Amino acid sequence: MGRAVMMEKRWSTRVPVNLDVALRYDALGILRGRARDLSLEGMFIDTGRVMLPYHAALEINFAMPDGDHRRLHAVPAVVVRTSNGGVGAMFRNIPVDTARALKSVMQRSEAPVRPGG
Numbered sequence: 234m235g236r237a238v239m240m241e242k243r244w245s246t247r248v249p250v251n252l253d254v255a256l257r258y259d260a261l262g263i264l265r266g267r268a269r270d271l272s273l274e275g276m277f278i279d280t281g282r283v284m285l286p287y288h289a290a291l292e293i294n295f296a297m298p299d300g301d302h303r304r305l306h307a308v309p310a311v312v313v314r315t316s317n318g319g320v321g322a323m324f325r326n327i328p329v330d331t332a333r334a335l336k337s338v339m340q341r342s343e344a345p346v347r348p349g350g
Contacts, residue, residue, distance in 0.1 A: 248338070249270050251268075252276075253296075261285075264283055266280045276324075277320070279318055284320075285320050291311065291322055293324075308331055
């Protein structure tokens with residue numbers, strides 16, 4: 234029997250980040266986490282011992298640089314991947330200003346993590 238090949242489903246490049254986030258999940262309230270990688274489609278968030286169900290609706294809150302200060306962003310998302318200690322969240326209806334901020338952070342990153350890597 235041959236080995237199964239896992240297909241990469243991402244459409245955009247991921248970049249490594251170290252970003253504090255707050256997740257609003259109605260069944261549990263507010264959870265703290267740390268984003269480990271980021272793309273224009275979503276992010277992987279370390280959640281520690283807290284496991285969230287597949288397809289859980291979230292609001293991800295995080296602050297990003299905006300000139301001389303930091304701007305708070307709130308993005309609706311859904312859990313598309315779960316693993317020990319974290320979740321992959323896909324953004325839904327991302328606000329234009331948040332998309333611009335994410336693009337800016339991604340362009341400044343020197344070490345992108347390519348899909349599948």
